[in-house]
Amino acid sequence: MPRSGAEARRRLRQAALELYRERGFDQTTTAEIAARADVNERTFFRHFPDKREVLFDGQADLRDALTRAVAEAPDGLEPLDVLLGAFREGGRILEENRPFSEPRQEIIAATPTLRERELAKAAALTDALADALRRRGVADRLAALAAQTGWAAFHHAVQAWIDDPSQSLDAHLSQTFADLRALTGHYVRGSRGAG
Amino acid sequence: MPRSGAEARRRLRQAALELYRERGFDQTTTAEIAARADVNERTFFRHFPDKREVLFDGQADLRDALTRAVAEAPDGLEPLDVLLGAFREGGRILEENRPFSEPRQEIIAATPTLRERELAKAAALTDALADALRRRGVADRLAALAAQTGWAAFHHAVQAWIDDPSQSLDAHLSQTFADLRALTGHYVRGSRGAG
Known part of the structure; x- marks a missing residue:
């Protein structure tokens, strides 16, 4: 698990970017982004209101x-x-x-x-x-x-x-x-x- | 029935505008627009590819x-x-x-x-x-x-x-x-x- 909030946020952005490119934006879920970033989905929503806002x-x-x-x-x-x-x-x-x-x-x-x-x-x-x-x-x-x-x-x-x-x-x-x-x-x- | 093509087009635009205001864009069909303009739905599609393009x-x-x-x-x-x-x-x-x-x-x-x-x-x-x-x-x-x-x-x-x-x-x-x-x-x- 990333230690700092800033590090988690950076990893979430990176994970989202990778998944959107691999599968397309519509086919990606917030749970998948959180898993790729190695954080909880709850952490995702602490940083971003939805999967559009990551970008x-x-x-x-x-x-x-x-x-x-x-x-x-x-x-x-x-x-x-x-x-x-x-x-x-x-x-x-x-x-x-x-x-x-x-x-x-x-x-x-x-x-x-x-x-x-x-x-x-x-x-x-x-x-x-x-x-x-x-x-x-x-x-x-x-x-x-x-x-x-x-x-x-x-x-x-x-x-x-x-x-x-x-x-x-x-x-x-x-x-x-x-x-x-x-x-x-x-x-x-x-x-x-x-x- | 309006006689000229230009007149039909004008009436279709007017009818679409009225219906979009009354019911909202999403709730309006091309059939309804044609009916309000007093033309066939076929005439609608002779003038416009879809209901967005009317606008x-x-x-x-x-x-x-x-x-x-x-x-x-x-x-x-x-x-x-x-x-x-x-x-x-x-x-x-x-x-x-x-x-x-x-x-x-x-x-x-x-x-x-x-x-x-x-x-x-x-x-x-x-x-x-x-x-x-x-x-x-x-x-x-x-x-x-x-x-x-x-x-x-x-x-x-x-x-x-x-x-x-x-x-x-x-x-x-x-x-x-x-x-x-x-x-x-x-x-x-x-x-x-x-x-």
């Missing part, structure tokens, strides 16, 4: 890290700078969890109910970021727009990092936000008909 | 309008200008369908399988926009980012229009893209510590 374990940490980083960002930063700083913080969590993050994406993509939960969580996370920006005094309308477009850019950077792990997520984030700046920078200057 | 009837038109507008935009426009022009075109379809669009959103929000299909369709539409930008010669990485952030802005404008119908969708789009420009414009100029 979203990191998301609560991610949300907390992102909203805390938004709250604690220096005064005077523009909303997108605040978000970029927060995504850099959040990115550290994803990088630490890469061995878990990659197979997890495959399982989610293959399971409609998991895809739905993932999209719902992303929507909730975007709302949380918008609220955190509002608490910094960002106007209501701008906060929602910044959170939605910023999240789209973050999602884009994470996908680029999964496709190309030769660069860090931090490097992909820098690239993506520079691209976004260039895209809308050109837009600001206006170049209709400039060829 | 996404406008989406194929929207995708076609958006990708065509991207393809036909004048040379020399920056990607976000191309997308804004396309969203203005697409917006016309949404405005014409407002009596359908509004209750539709409520039904989708209340039905998990419909939410999932909507999110999957939005993802497919974003991919289609990115492809259309690539065909204009926009670099691969920029095309995907522009489509994703542009779509986030479009989604934001549509939500603002549903919340505040006193302004046209076109006006909300102008506002949203001006906000996006301001957000990233500040970002371009940089204002760290500017208070």
